[in-house]
Amino acid sequence: MKETIKIPARPRVTIRALAEASGVSVATVDRVLNGRLPVREETARRVYEAARQMGYHATGLIRQRVFEDLPHHRLGFLLLKPEQAFYQAMAAALREACEAVQGARVTCTIDFLPASTPAAVAEKLKVLAARSQAIALVAPDYPGVTAAVEELRQRGIAVFSLLSDFAAGVRTGYVGLNNRKVGRTAAWLIARAAPRPGKVACFVGSHRFQGHEVREIGFRSYFRENAPQFEVLEAMINLDTPEITHEATLALMEQHTDLVGIYPCGGGMEGAIAALREADRTREIAVVVNELTPDSRQALVDEVVTAAIATPVRALAEQTVHLMVGALQEGQPEAPGQSFLPFDLLISENI
Numbered sequence: 001m002k003e004t005i006k007i008p009a010r011p012r013v014t015i016r017a018l019a020e021a022s023g024v025s026v027a028t029v030d031r032v033l034n035g036r037l038p039v040r041e042e043t044a045r046r047v048y049e050a051a052r053q054m055g056y057h058a059t060g061l062i063r064q065r066v067f068e069d070l071p072h073h074r075l076g077f078l079l080l081k082p083e084q085a086f087y088q089a090m091a092a093a094l095r096e097a098c099e100a101v102q103g104a105r106v107t108c109t110i111d112f113l114p115a116s117t118p119a120a121v122a123e124k125l126k127v128l129a130a131r132s133q134a135i136a137l138v139a140p141d142y143p144g145v146t147a148a149v150e151e152l153r154q155r156g157i158a159v160f161s162l163l164s165d166f167a168a169g170v171r172t173g174y175v176g177l178n179n180r181k182v183g184r185t186a187a188w189l190i191a192r193a194a195p196r197p198g199k200v201a202c203f204v205g206s207h208r209f210q211g212h213e214v215r216e217i218g219f220r221s222y223f224r225e226n227a228p229q230f231e232v233l234e235a236m237i238n239l240d241t242p243e244i245t246h247e248a249t250l251a252l253m254e255q256h257t258d259l260v261g262i263y264p265c266g267g268g269m270e271g272a273i274a275a276l277r278e279a280d281r282t283r284e285i286a287v288v289v290n291e292l293t294p295d296s297r298q299a300l301v302d303e304v305v306t307a308a309i310a311t312p313v314r315a316l317a318e319q320t321v322h323l324m325v326g327a328l329q330e331g332q333p334e335a336p337g338q339s340f341l342p343f344d345l346l347i348s349e350n351i
Contacts (some may be wrong), residue, residue: 013113014054021050032062041102064212070105073328075321078124078139079162081240082112083269085293086313091316101325102320116206118144125152125159132160134324136175140208141166158327160320163311165338172327173288175320179211182343183218183265186288187227190261193286197229198260201252205266206329207238215265230261237266245271253279261286266289273299292346300348311342 003028015033020027024043031039044062047119051059052248077094088171091110098108109131112118122140125148128135135157139145149159149167158172165174191198202219204212216235223230232257238244243340247269252259253275262272269289273296276282282304289296292310299305319339 022047028167049147064269076128076135077110078137097317097321118142121318122148136160141210178340179214180218184222187222190286191227194260198258200261212266220316242271308346
């Protein structure tokens with residue numbers, strides 16, 4: 001006869017335990033639960049967060065009490081490549097930023113683009129617009145995308161570009177890095193880390209991603225102005241995929257024995273890292289990549305990668321949500337704006 005294993009039930013969280021976890025009195029928790037007397041929003045939110053983390057049975061009621069008198073904002077986000085660690089981290093940071101908004105109840109909807117074509121972007125925007133009052137997204141810069149953003153703006157829906165700018169003059173604002181500075185910084189690093197002058201390669205996902213194009217421009221301009229002894233090869237399109245980057249990097253190393261630097265302006269760095277390991281040329285070529293992921297972290301540790309230029313994801317999420325809520329509460333600004341964030345420069349010694 002099969003023995004039945006009984007799993008003990010999780011102890012029920014008491015009001016006293018919730019009060020202790022929240023750092024407030026039992027009476028304060030009671031006021032939050034029953035809506036008796038005013039409770040400061042910051043205090044009520046602290047009780048709600050503790051209840052959510054502890055699995056308190058009346059968390060839903062507390063949420064209702066905390067947010068019922070606040071304005072409700074619906075924010076939509078459209079990101080790329082859900083399988084990538086960077087975009088998963090970005091999605092998590094956006095959810096946290098929405099939950100942390102004070103003075104408003106925020107509903108957060110996050111979706112991912114199946115493809116970066118204008119039609120795919122326009123279709124996803126249409127779906128998100130039905131559920132959102134403001135939208136922020138990562139997208140290529142196509143006339144079709146600009147037209148879709150213009151239509152949303154006429155309907156009063158604020159649209160923000162993230163990481164890579166698009167629809168200049170139409171979108172409400174841009175939030176991300178100064179990509180020209182990113183490209184010039186990558187060039188500065190390679191010029192100093194390369195074992196000798198030689199040829200340098202850069203990859204772009206697509207020139208339709210303005211961020212990639214501006215990084216390439218900055219990258220080239222630095223070498224042209226400050227390190228003319230290096231030769232920057234024609235940019236290679238890798239569609240942000242590791243597979244294409246891997247094959248292209250192997251071909252570059254075979255074709256150019258004097259290759260001394262590699263910079264993927266967008267994604268696909270995993271392919272370059274794998275190719276360098278396979279060819280056993282990890283100490284001969286200076287490599288700069290974007291973003292800190294499990295792959296780039298290990299490559300930094302192993303000194304396959306010289307440096308990573310990383311977006312401060314949490315700060316990006318907080319600034320984006322702040323601007324979106326501001327556009328809903330105060331109206332869209334007359335002139336589209338840009339919000340540049342300082343980037344993180346990571347090497348093997350500071351990760």
